[in-house]
Amino acid sequence: MSFFDLQGTLKPLTALKQFGKKPHTLKDIPWKKREASDNYRGLHFNDIDECIGCGNCSTICQNAAIDMIHLEGVEGKKGDSGLRPRVDNGRCCWCALCVEVCPTGSLSLTKDYIYVTEDPDAFLWTPGISNPDGEERKSYVSTHELSLNHFNRIPMPELEGKERIKSFAEVVLGYNEEQAREEASRCISCGICTEVCPDHMHIPEYINAIAAGDDKEAVKIIYDNNPLPEMCGKVCTRRCEDVCAIATRGDSVAIRWLKRYATETAATADITHEIVNPEIREANGKTVGIIGAGPSGLTAAYYLALRGYDVTIYEASAKAGGATMYGIPKYRLPIESLEKQIGYIQSIGVKIKFNTKVGKDISFKEIYDKYDSVFMGVGFPDAWPLGVDGDDAEGSMQAFRYLYMINSGEKVDIGDKVVVVGGGNVAIDAARVSRRFGAEVTILYRRRVEDMPADWEEIEGAEDEGIHIIPQGIPTKIHKDEKGHVKAIEYLKAEMVADDKGGRPRPVAIEGSETVLEATAVMAAIGQMGDYSFLPKEFEEKITIERGRFVVNEKQQTGDPKVFAGGDAVNRTADAISAIADGFRACKAIDEYLSGK
Amino acid sequence: MREKATTLYLGPQHPGITGNMMVRLKVMGDTIVSAQTEVGYLHRAFEKLQERRNWLNSFTLMCRFCVPETDPMENLYARAVESLDNIEVPERAKYIRVMVLELARIATQLMWYAGQNGSLGLYTMGQWSIGDRDYILDLFEQLTGGRVYHMYQWPGGVRRDLPEGFEGKVLRTLDYLEKRLKDYDDLMFSNSIFQKRTQGVGYVPKESIIEHGVVGPVLRGAGIRSDIRIDEPYEVYDKLDFEIPTQEGSDIWARALVRRAEVHQSIRIIRQVLDQMPKGEFNTSIPNPMKWRVKAGDTYVRAESARGEVGYYAVSDGTIHPRRMHLRGAAYVHAITLLENILPGQNVADVSAIMNSLGTCAPEIER
Amino acid sequence: MKEIKDKMIAQINAAFPEAVNKAYDGNRLDFTVHKDAIPGFLSHMKDQLGFRHLSHIAYVDWIEENEFELVYLLWSPTDKVKLFVHTRIDRENPVMHNIDMIWRQANTYQREIKEMLGIDFPDMVAPDEFILEDWDDIPPFRRDFDTLEYVNRTFWHRPGREDAQDVRETISKRSGEEIPDFAKKYSR
């Protein structure tokens, strides 16, 4: 190459042809804002009403850019922590992982990327509050498909419908280890569910232990405030699942099934003892008498015994468990499972006097005088009759009684055509049990199927087993045959009428729509009630009963400071976990009362 | 009388490289006698920070290893985790990743055009190529939601599918660039100043290549046909047809010619990718990131960045936190021992240009 | 590929009977070698078996086992085989052989390892400091170096964020749930 290279000097000069070309930068900047792309990751926006304050956004952010804070006008409620995310834009790296993990989809990033201020604290701002108009410029959003949350539950293996009705074998087969770990991994550990659980179980903690493969730790955590967890793992009404953060856009985490999985790893009472390894305090010399070995009584007894109290339960029946033993059918809750749990409770020192009905075999006064404190967990041992013409026919019975007898091993003649009246879990239980004895079963319910208070999985299970549901039917009469036995049930069809007061629609009978349904047995499942005849008159003033239930304060204490009560005979939710919660609360209150703390 | 050597501190600010780094030179007149690199201005402890992070939110750190070239690092991380946890990546995602990687290669080379010329005082080229690079950043913005830090390739695939009409936009940008590259040739490669300042400058002797672990355009500029995309194909590179350009000179000029040819090859690759890209899923979902335990084990994955081999050694102990993620960057070997080795005898005025031609990226060295 | 690897394994086993092979799929070849054998092993790999390219020297702190691990990652351009060479170093006596005469670039790796992990390379010539300046704490890449604690000790937090709440705590307080201490490690 020569020193002066003509080509090499002239060619670069061709660049001059660019002279006068329109520049490809935007002319109007900074006066006109450049519009960002459709999925730009700019400043955050949060739909404050959609957000449930689960804090998952804050957890994924390892730049610690997101705080969860109280906001004026946002109150915590069931299914909502009441907190909302605030972003430190000085720390944010715009990765949008917060958006990807937000279960509700309320959080997004917007096209806004220019934010200039001289106030250094103004970079702390609350998406949705600081930029209410951000809604219109949302760009990087989380959709159901793109979300990193796993919205689909691991299906629970079950016996097939046809198989099930052949026996009382447990229908639900339970997760295996791999399924349980996977299902547990869906939980985002927010804990929103715990508030709704009547017993406030430590749900995210035990689920996380399962996810981590520490099943024993999970069992320990579960036993912290529930001594009948395997029962709950099988039959709990699981209101926690209604508010699960994942349920906002998908299937809630199978909290109940996970509890079941964990507790089933403790195969016997001894193993349970070994795993839970309970710390039992030295006897403190104080005694507590408990009436009723249902879930509430057992719970109070277990935790009081752990705290060093001498506890004795008086139970009218031959077995403990109350309605969970005598009500819930065995295909849902096998007897061995319940007996294992009760056996464990007894193993730590709880005494149970069976076949001892208070008011008959021993007086309430005697118990009241003998013990330093008394807890009543007597449940609802009676059921409402149907209350229609012909109700006294042979073969007309209460579902609750029917289940009691079956669970006690008695034989009940129901023929081959059973009609169950009602829409709750007891109705479904009676129907499914009857089906297992070979009967054709129809459920007659006043309202629509979607109005049935029974668990949706139970309704589906009944349908799978070939149970027929007649909705919007109001029974009016039971027809008897010559021998006074049930022959048929007559009902009126109903239409749903909107309630003016804003309540749920009411069924109103359609005149002239009388229909007759052949039946060999009719079972009423329209509600249970208490039996407080064991209470002597002298206590009536202090231990008051209102609308069929004991009146207690927030510590489960009745008007008589020494006497506490809980379970179905107290709470309106009338399920096992509420009874357990009452028992646990009562234990703490009794401890407080007796230890003077 | 013998001249006395003077110590000259070059940097930590340079016209030619990304980030801050200093070279301590001993010079006699204009000629370098010895060189010693000093880093430490940019240590952010990303790898250490991952001990506290989980397998997902670690990924957001990846793009920050090397600012001008973020995508190969994301790719490495994704592939490392996928290989540890046996995650199948959908075919479409692999094609999208290759498209991203090649667009990134072009963008990085455009940035290099600017740096290489800037370090020689030729500033017009930089105005052009940085402006043109922005067209690629526009594409990235539409695809990933970010211009420079894309955070787009993650374990399992990519975060979002191509937006509507994206392929067309890519093709139009490629057509434009192809035309533009002719202007670049006129302004840069035909320019006698550029030629004189680069030919025979920054020579890397053949013996140094194995010694110093030389990779990428520096290796190919020394006549060795080696490229991870061919040697150990990842994603779908084995299904694509492209050449590995080489040059013999082993100087800045040779490396510049290699890079120039590689831009053309990248354009060729992207066209094939758009042509062959199958429809379907673009991502395999990972478990809930907060509870994701990656199978225990170790792996080493490599990729060919615009500056050469980058590698990632990854270890999982089966917990939700990465046990160890250790990056090997191209600059890590080039910018220290190799640079120190080739500088003596060179002119002070050429140091920045030499550093630039080696693909020096200080943030990648310190991580 | 399998034949190439098998052949290599046989050759390595013959030359280094103590080296422990672990089988992997694909082009990965994996050996664990005593630390004293490393220089000899590596130069043999480089000169005799075609592993000319040193791609990486990775390091891991296995604090539970009281050991450091170095992993030399080698590449054979001719056979396209990737070789992992693992070695363990006692954490109590962190000294290792220098290999920068085999590959000069190892010098840089070793400087980093020395600084970040505290492994000494007695016969290596290099400036004392690499990335860190005037560091007087334990080597920061040891597992027992706590980043968060260091940050809290070294930097101050800008005021204005003290009102941040913990979601789990907010909910448990509201409902009166008492989370036992042993369960808290499973909270998020």
Ligand SMILES: Cc1cc2nc3c(=O)[nH]c(=O)nc-3n(C[C@H](O)[C@H](O)[C@H](O)COP(=O)(O)OP(=O)(O)OC[C@H]3O[C@@H](n4cnc5c(N)ncnc54)[C@H](O)[C@@H]3O)c2cc1C
């Ligand atoms: C058929 C049926 C199905 C159900 N299914 C579910 C379900 O799936 N999930 C769920 O959560 N809940 C279910 N329940 C409700 C649940 O079983 C009850 O809410 C729970 O058992 C209430 O517990 P408790 O402690 O209040 O009383 P109970 O369980 O009713 O126990 C009271 C105990 O006190 C004893 N007792 C009563 N009076 C006396 C006395 N004077 N002297 C001595 N002992 C006495 C009784 O014999 C009984 O053992 C079901 C109930 C029934 C009937």
Ligand code: SF4
């Ligand atoms: S992850 Fe979503 S729902 Fe949860 S707190 Fe954050 S913004 Fe609200």
Ligand code: SF4
């Ligand atoms: S089960 Fe649902 S509500 Fe409960 S902690 Fe997990 S994600 Fe949150």
